[in-house]
Amino acid sequence: MLCQISKKYLFNLQKYSKIVKNKNVLLKKKQYNSQIDVWNESLAKTGADIIRERRRLVSSLEKRMKRIMLGISEGTEDVSLRYRTSIGEDGEEYRSLMDILAKNKEKEIEHGICLYGPHRDEIEILLNSKNSRYYCSQGQQRSLALALNIAVMEEIEEKTRKTPVLLLDDVMSELDENRRNYLYDLIKDKQAVITSTDKTQFRISDDKVSYVKIRNGTVVRI
Structure with a gap:
């Protein structure tokens, strides 16, 4: 997502990938080489x-997801995002990463691969303070995915001043009427394509909504 909204991030990510690739070439030789220090810096x-x-993106997405999930769940579910990394807090990222690389130089040489850096980081999504990967129902995970996608759409629109197309595949079947209405209100001014096998899930009167019926891969009615 950051690659879509930040040319600087895209440049840095491409540069970083090349650095890791070149460093791995040296590490696979399983012996110390002074060039490793250059690549580490x-x-x-x-x-x-x-x-x-x-970190800035995760913080922004978390605020958006909190609002969306509270609406979807009618105030019963709180979401938080955690950027999981071994690197120090804001302002200390460079020094922290240099320290980690220096302390684990022999370990990386032994394994023959770059073990530390943002390519090893990940995002953890918590629902009511519990890891959603292990403690959420299928319906809750689907709601989280929905909230995340809408949050991403809002972020892109704010940063680029362009409205993305939101694609939702059969999301209504697992939402009750109140939650469906909330979703409609949330995206009614957005570009969205929603698929469903049951038109009765779309009991709304809005001249901005168009229906397309497809049978066997062919549009049979609009």
Whole structure:
């Protein structure tokens, strides 16, 4: 997503990927080479910029998802996002990453691969303070995915001043009427394509809504 809204991030990510690739070539030789230190410094500088951008994005998406999930769940479910990394907090990313790389140089040489940096980081989604990967029902996970996609759409629209097309595949079947109405209100001014096998799930009167019926891959009625 950041690659779509930030040319600087895209440049840094491409640069970082090349750094990791070149460093891995040296590490696979399983012996110390002074060039590893050079690549570590470049990795730390570029990696620190990437981590800072990701943290800012995660913070923004979390605020949007909280609002959306509270609406979808009628105030019963709170979501939070956690950017999981071994790197220090804002302002200390470069120094922290350099320290980690220096302390684990022998370990990386032993494994023959770059073990530390933002390419190893991930995002954790928590629902009511519990890891959604392990403690959520299928319906809750679907609601989280829906909230995340809408949050991403809002973020892109705000940063680029362009409205993305939101694609939702059969999301209504797992939402009750109140939640469906909330979703409609949320996206009624957006560009959205929603698929469903049951038109009765769309009991709304809005001249902005168009219906297309497809049978066997062919449009049979509009």
